[in-house]
Amino acid sequence: MTIFEKIAAREIPAKIVHETDEFFAFHDVNPQAPTHVLIVPKRVIPRIAEASAADSELLGRMLVASREIAQKLGVAESGYRLVINNGPDAGESVPHLHMHLLGGRHLAWPPG
Ligand code: DGP
Numbered sequence: 001m002t003i004f005e006k007i008a009a010r011e012i013p014a015k016i017v018h019e020t021d022e023f024f025a026f027h028d029v030n031p032q033a034p035t036h037v038l039i040v041p042k043r044v045i046p047r048i049a050e051a052s053a054a055d056s057e058l059l060g061r062m063l064v065a066s067r068e069i070a071q072k073l074g075v076a077e078s079g080y081r082l083v084i085n086n087g088p089d090a091g092e093s094v095p096h097l098h099m100h101l102l103g104g105r106h107l108a109w110p111p112g
Contacts, residue, residue, distance in 0.1 A: 075103030
């Protein structure tokens, strides 16, 4: 099982802020901004480059749900960034697709 599957199964504790039967969101253990949550499908897709057309609706629902999660966390008005790291140069460290939602401070662009 991946770390995130273990969190979904409640084998590893995490602060879960949103959950459906398909995906869930929880606070990142190593936050890079005052608000930093991960939105993760329960079905393991290793990374976005390995997603298929069959994953399109799930990924779309995750993207749309980010709005509700941002509202719940109080960053909808101030702004937030959605990030998916794919592969070594992007710093991907967990081979279970996840979307970062970062906010609560000004986020520099371009990213480091
Ligand atoms: P990435 O570098 O894009 O693969 O991001 C992986 C993120 O996962 C990283 O920001 C830290 C987070 N993370 C890793 N292990 C755990 C964990 O056990 N619990 C929580 N809450 N977050 C974790």
